Amino acid sequence: MSSLLEVRDLTVMYRGRGRRKDKVALEGVSVSLNEGETLGLVGESGSGKSTLGNTVLGLVKPERGTIRFDGSDIAGLTGAARRKLSTQIQAVFQDPYTSFNPHRTIEQSMGETLANSPPMSRGEKRARVVAMLDRVGLDSSALSKFPAQFSGGQRQRISIARALLPEPRLVVCDESVSALDLSVQAQILNLLLELQRERGVAYLFITHDLSVVRHMSTRIAVLEHGKLIEQGDAAGVTDEPSQPYTRRLISASLSADSELQRDRRSTRRAMTRLAADATGDRSKRADEVLRTLEHQAVTEVFAQPVPQSRALALPLSRGIAGVADVDGVTALRAAVLELAPRTAEAMTPAAMLTLVQEARARKCSALISRGQSGVLYGRIRDLAVAIETGDRARALELVGSFDEPLEPSPHPNGARAGAHTIESQA
Ligand SMILES: Nc1ncnc2c1ncn2[C@@H]1O[C@H](COP(=O)(O)OP(=O)(O)OP(=O)(O)O)[C@@H](O)[C@H]1O
Ligand SMILES: [Mg+2]
Structure with missing residues (x-):
């Protein structure tokens, strides 16, 4: 037949x-x-x-x-x-x-x-x-x-x-x-x-x-x-x-997670758009990729059957201090493009998160000179703490909030208020 x-x-x-x-x-x-x-x-x-x-x-x-x-x-x-x-x-x-x-x-x-x-x-x-x-x-x-x-x-x-x-x-x-x-x-x-x-x-x-x-x-x-x-x-x-x-x-699939799949898919789409975008605003696109990568990395970490938080050696201070004089956007673009092929091979979530954090830290560097380092550093540190303590909801919330203070705030108090919120929730 x-x-x-x-x-x-x-x-x-x-x-x-x-x-x-x-x-x-x-x-x-x-x-x-x-x-x-x-x-x-x-x-x-x-x-x-x-x-x-x-x-x-x-x-x-x-x-x-x-x-x-x-x-x-x-x-x-x-x-x-x-x-x-x-x-x-x-x-x-x-x-x-x-x-x-x-x-x-x-x-x-x-x-x-x-x-x-x-x-x-x-x-x-x-x-x-x-x-x-x-x-x-x-x-x-x-x-x-x-x-x-x-x-x-x-x-x-x-x-x-x-x-x-x-x-x-x-x-x-x-x-x-x-x-x-x-x-x-x-x-x-x-x-x-x-x-x-x-x-x-x-x-x-x-x-x-x-x-x-x-x-x-x-x-x-x-x-x-x-x-x-x-x-x-x-x-x-x-x-x-x-x-x-x-x-x-x-x-x-033991931790089959449609959220994870959705994140992987949106990362892939964001990367495809970044690769396709020869003329448009690539720094904005790179930003989008970074955001989806961060979200995916956190979801991946928490999708692991055994928390891998101990394996996360976040090189935060090194990342920020080491590149403080680099132009943020150029560095970010380079970092994201460097990440792209690596996420295509199945990276461990911990390694991926570390790379993403480095990219984020490099972007942050541009703002450090504008006096916002406290807020940014606080948030990255809080993310590390949330991951260490297994607080997935908080980690995702922090990832979502990363972009808010990154533009220079017209109201100096705005950044302060942000910092306060983070401290009081921690
Ligand atoms: N219309 C399209 N134009 C260009 N590339 C595409 C198009 N549709 C899919 N692709 C690419 O082809 C490959 C296979 O995509 P496909 O959608 O078949 O995967 P999938 O296994 O269904 O993934 P998922 O589990 O995320 O649904 C991917 O690399 C994707 O980016
Ligand atoms: Mg499909």
């Missing part, structure tokens, strides 16, 4: 514009999925999971390779032929807040998925929508409501109902539960499993969370930097991974 989905030697490239380099997001990837089964696709942020899903959905064009669905190559399909396929291949994305048009009722949004199905009367259409909503635990009062009137979990139920409405044979689930609370996640995952048993639909199940994927999948494929490095039955890959990368993914 041939597979429902057969991806062969798929290479996908994002073309760079201007001075931006081309990016190979997938390289020679081959995976397959049988009718009614689930292929879990895992890998760290940026490994190419969504790119694979989006290529199957026809949202991204492959450079090379074939995607066979039910025996025919769908990689090059466009226009009407592609739209026709939407009755067979559907998607449920991560964010139930952005996947609906806020100005359309649930009935309108769901009805759209039937646009390419055989024609039916309005009454028939409504009956099918109501039955599908009922199946995911919502009653017909949902029809006339707008997306904003539902919780995240309810909205994700509606996304699933919408995807399954045309009775597709394949659903691409891209981080479909990652934005939900753990208890809601479990309900949605079980709903997906029940619907699969009832309807025999196949899932391409994309997630960064290995504990979730094992629960859902028949087989698992592991991506690293756009390459398929491991593939096998779900229990085998999770219990006896053959690759060190998969082992690392598994230990990282």
Whole structure:
């Protein structure tokens, strides 16, 4: 029996514009999925999971390779032929807040998925929508409501109902539960499993969370930097991974943290923007990168199963005193650019935080001569204390507050008031 989905030697490239380099997001990837089964696709942020899903959905064009669905190559399909396929291949994305048009009722949004199905009367259409909503635990009062009137979990139920409405044979689930609370996640995952048993639909199940994927999948494929490095039955890959990368993914998922993933993703985006921005205000961009890096570093530190605070030798005084005569912005830019490739390799959080702190300290140096060193130094010191004492909320709050006093304050008392707040909260 041939597979429902057969991806062969798929290479996908994002073309760079201007001075931006081309990016190979997938390289020679081959995976397959049988009718009614689930292929879990895992890998760290940026490994190419969504790119694979989006290529199957026809949202991204492959450079090379074939995607066979039910025996025919769908990689090059466009226009009407592609739209026709939407009755067979559907998607449920991560964010139930952005996947609906806020100005359309649930009935309108769901009805759209039937646009390419055989024609039916309005009454028939409504009956099918109501039955599908009922199946995911919502009653017909949902029809006339707008997306904003539902919780995240309810909205994700509606996304699933919408995807399954045309009775597709394949659903691409891209981080479909990652934005939900753990208890809601479990309900949605079980709903997906029940619907699969009832309807025999196949899932391409994309997630960064290995504990979730094992629960859902028949087989698992592991991506690293756009390459398929491991593939096998779900229990085998999770219990006896053959690759060190998969082992690392598994230990990282013990502290699976969607906040962490969000931070890593925004760091990557900020860095991409910095790299792309040849003409704009690079110092502002560098600042943005530094902020996201700081946030990520703190989140990483606290995501460790065992606090690593002892390993943090923050070279704060050295950082500040040693570069006090350097122009802050130039130094910051250099520091951030130097950080960029290193964060791409999995750095230890402690090392990353140290580097970030150095960058911050170099930026601070420009202000020391303006008489604000007390406030800045106080905040960096407080951050170190918050990390040492395991106070995650405080550490993140401090990171968020770093930028406030960095511009020269028009009111000399402003900086004072800031310092006071820090002291009294410490
Ligand atoms: N539209 C785009 N243009 C340029 N590069 C892109 C584009 N989309 C993704 N990329 C790059 O391709 C690589 C793979 O991205 P992709 O979104 O597939 O990763 P992912 O595994 O889904 O990550 P995440 O877990 O964060 O969702 C990344 O380096 C990303 O920056
Ligand atoms: Mg993704």
